[in-house]
Amino acid sequence: MSHEQQPESVVIVGAGVAGWRAARDLRGAGYGGTVTVIGDEAPYDRPPLSKQYLSGEYDDARISLYRGEEPASLDVTVREARAALVRPGEVALDDGETVAADAIIVATGSAARRPAMLDGHDIFTLRTREDARALRAALAEAGSLLVLGGGFIGAEVAATARTAGLAVTVVELQPTLLGGALGVECGRRIERVHREHGVELVTGVGVERLEARDGDAIVVLADGRELSADVAVAGFGAELNLEVFAGTGIDVTAGVQCDEFGRVEGLPGIWAAGDIAAWHDPVLGEPVRREHWQVAGEQASIVARTIAGGPIAKRNPPYFWSDQFDLKVQVFGRPELADREEWVSGEDVEPQSVRGHYCGEHLVAVTTFGIPRLLGQWRPQVIESLAAATAS
Structure with missing residues (x-):
């Protein structure tokens, strides 16, 4: 798509990191048409919600995705509204208004999953800034916290609350904390850090x-045990x-x-990015969501530069991180391609490994x-080795 073929208008549905990054990179790639971002809230960064924002270390300004005088400096219109439907050529809002668009980028993300068992109970979840504010206020008045679900959100909230001095218990159905996401050995490394900091872990149930009862949250486990705390938060994944x-x-x-490149199959002129998007993976030969x-x-x-007709930067291997207590965990590469793993620097008992x-x-991935x-x-070695592995 050359610059002469640029669409006259782009509407971005969703104002999270994918939505706002698309708006910024459209301008960075030389797009000259109108850009409108439609989202429930002004753009802000979500990773700190379970850590620095929850603890009060970061305020609203610190997690805002705006830089300087954005969005005015980018000539981007931001509308706090809820989109009800997208179809080629337009976005329908829930108030009945329609917004015309030559190109649409959908980056609506995900919401905290609330299974039916939570209905009628005062159990917190954490996905939005408002969720974090409410949980922060509750923790300030509490002495104990019960975390249901030991995924990344649950583990990070547990670490934040324990650092603040609360008694914390984490309940995880799987036998190892974060074992599904990081593997059993790495999960055990995380478990040890939590136990060393005084977190009680209840796994495999x-x-x-x-x-x-009496203002406390009571959890009855499948094995009959009962756990209680002043506050309970559920981290059961996302929808x-x-x-x-x-x-x-x-x-x-x-x-x-x-x-x-993010084009939605079956919907001309519509792209998707972020949590909702299952992009075709040339290596695996199938759609993959990350x-x-x-x-x-x-x-x-990539979507922004594709629409603007600009060059596509070289794609990096996937990367994600988690901060728990004083430990930073980073995963770089494609561990899903691995057929074996081992400690290559240090051992699981060492501070850096x-x-x-x-x-x-x-070497297709490392967890540090x-x-x-x-x-x-390790990054250069993973990039080189991963390229060789996927080329063979």
């Missing part, structure tokens, strides 16, 4: 039901915000199916524990 595709006729069961901050931003940049993920002899620059030592 599910929640049977919830009760409330994709796909309502805007209702009635379009496309199958979004596994996310929005896209080509490798719910990572770095991936969302990179996808948004690296877990290597191999496909044959190729410790100082952030530790990843920089």
Whole structure:
């Protein structure tokens, strides 16, 4: 798409990192048409919500995605509204208004999953800034916290609350904390850090039901044990915000199916990025969704440059991180391609250590524990080795 073929107007649905990055990179790539961002809230960064924002270290200004005088400096219109439906050529808002667009980028993200067992109970979830504010206020008056679900959000909230001095218990259905996301050995490394900081971990057992007694949250486990705390928060994963595709006729069961540049299959002139987007993966030969901050931003940049007709930057291997207590965990590369793993620097008991993920002899990913620059030592090797592995 050359600059002469640029669409006259672009509407971005969703104002998270993918939505705002798309707006910024449209201008950076020389797009000269109108750009409108439609979102429920002004753009802000979500990773700090379970950490620095929850603790009060960061304020609203610190997590804002705006730089300087944006959005005015970018000549971007931001509308705080809710989109009800997208279809080629227009976006329908929930108040009945329609917004015309030659190109549409959908980056609606996801919401905290609230299973039916939470209905009628005062159990917090954490996905939005308002969620974090409410949980922060509750923790300020509490002495204990019960975390249901030991994924990244649950583990980070547990670390933040324990650092603030609360008694914290985490309940996780899987046998190892974060074992599904990081692998059993890395999960055990995280578990040890939590236990060393005084977090009680209850793993390998599910929640049977919830009760409330005398103002406390009571959790009855599948094995009959009862746990209680002043405050309870559920981290049961996320549900994709796909309502805007209702009635379009496309199958979004596994996310929005896209080509490798983010074009939505079956909906001309519509792109998708971020959590909802299942982009075609040339290596695996199938659509893949990745719910990572770095991936969302990179996808948004690719979509923006594709629409603007600018050059597409070289794609980086996936990357994500988690901060828990004083430990930074970083995953770089494609561990899903690995057929074995081992400690390649340090051991799991050491403050700084690296877990290597191999496909044959190729190092296709690393998981690093410790100082952030530790990843920089391994990044070039992973990039080179991953390229060789996927070329063979």
